[in-house]
Amino acid sequence: MSSRPSTVSEAVQQQKQLAAHEPFRFACHPGVACFNRCCADVNILLTPVDVLRLSRRLGLTTGEFLDRHTQIPITKELHLPVVMLRMGEAPGKPCPFVGAEGCTVYDSRPWACRMYPVGMALPPARAGREPEPVHFLFEDDFCRGREEAKLWTVAAWRDDQRVDEQEELEAGFRDIVSHPWFIGGRQLDPKRVEMFFMACYDLDTFRRFVFDSTFLDRFDVEPDLVGRLRESDDELLRFAFRWLRLSLFGEPTLRARKEAAR
Numbered sequence: 001m002s003s004r005p006s007t008v009s010e011a012v013q014q015q016k017q018l019a020a021h022e023p024f025r026f027a028c029h030p031g032v033a034c035f036n037r038c039c040a041d042v043n044i045l046l047t048p049v050d051v052l053r054l055s056r057r058l059g060l061t062t063g064e065f066l067d068r069h070t071q072i073p074i075t076k077e078l079h080l081p082v083v084m085l086r087m088g089e090a091p092g093k094p095c096p097f098v099g100a101e102g103c104t105v106y107d108s109r110p111w112a113c114r115m116y117p118v119g120m121a122l123p124p125a126r127a128g129r130e131p132e133p134v135h136f137l138f139e140d141d142f143c144r145g146r147e148e149a150k151l152w153t154v155a156a157w158r159d160d161q162r163v164d165e166q167e168e169l170e171a172g173f174r175d176i177v178s179h180p181w182f183i184g185g186r187q188l189d190p191k192r193v194e195m196f197f198m199a200c201y202d203l204d205t206f207r208r209f210v211f212d213s214t215f216l217d218r219f220d221v222e223p224d225l226v227g228r229l230r231e232s233d234d235e236l237l238r239f240a241f242r243w244l245r246l247s248l249f250g251e252p253t254l255r256a257r258k259e260a261a262r
């Protein structure tokens with residue numbers, strides 16, 4: 001089984017680190033002998049945008065997508081829950097989205113699938129220091145794409161796979177998971193972990209939380225932003241990350257109405 005590490009220590013132990021301008025060989029196309037080999041029995045961590053884009057692509061609510069297509073591994077090592085794509089039940093555990101011609105959700109494929117064979121991990125938070133991502137190269141034996149002639153650098157590969165736009169939208173998410181609040185092993189209580197999960201991954205439930213509760217009576221949200229939150233999933237997701245900084249860490253990212261009236 002292939003596994004894509006999620007922490008720097010795992011990545012550094014198992015894979016070859018890639019410097020910014022270090023070239024690597026890779027090409028993936030239907031002509032490679034291993035075509036689709038990597039789309040089965042694999043651990044794929046889903047980011048908030050992955051869940052959102054795949055849900056919309058499949059015509060599901062985020063809650064339906066999470067129920068049908070994901071699993072949340074229980075692990076004491078992580079301070080926040082992670083969401084993984086659930087592989088199929090058929091022999092070989094194929095990804096539910098792989099077809100004879102390749103990925104059937106290609107335009108909405110997860111970040112980890114875009115990046116492969118490059119991986120990225122964030123080091124643990126350190127006070128006063130922005131975590132610098134570490135890139136590495138997966139060297140799975142089954143992947144023949146690394147024998148192809150085409151040369152890449154990390155920057156060229158990221159550009160080709162158009163990951164910057166997604167990462168810009170998820171900057172607030174990375175700020176939360178690598179927040180200095182967690183330094184020293186501090187843990188959120190279960191209620192806050194639930195808030196994190198809802199706001200980051202179950203955006204349709206978060207939307208109801210904002211619009212079908214007293215939320216907008218309690219918080220002074222800019223009126224033009226309220227309109228955009230109704231219309232745009234991306235705006236709502238950015239807002240979810242902003243709200244989490246208040247609700248998880250007590251940062252003044254939103255004003256309570258009473259406070260605003262003073």
Ligand code: SF4
Nearest residue numbers: 039095097098103113
């Ligand atoms: S989402 Fe697409 S690219 Fe990713 S494992 Fe499934 S079929 Fe392969």
Ligand code: SF4
Nearest residue numbers: 028034036038143145
């Ligand atoms: S194993 Fe490598 S070359 Fe083969 S289909 Fe997957 S990514 Fe492409």
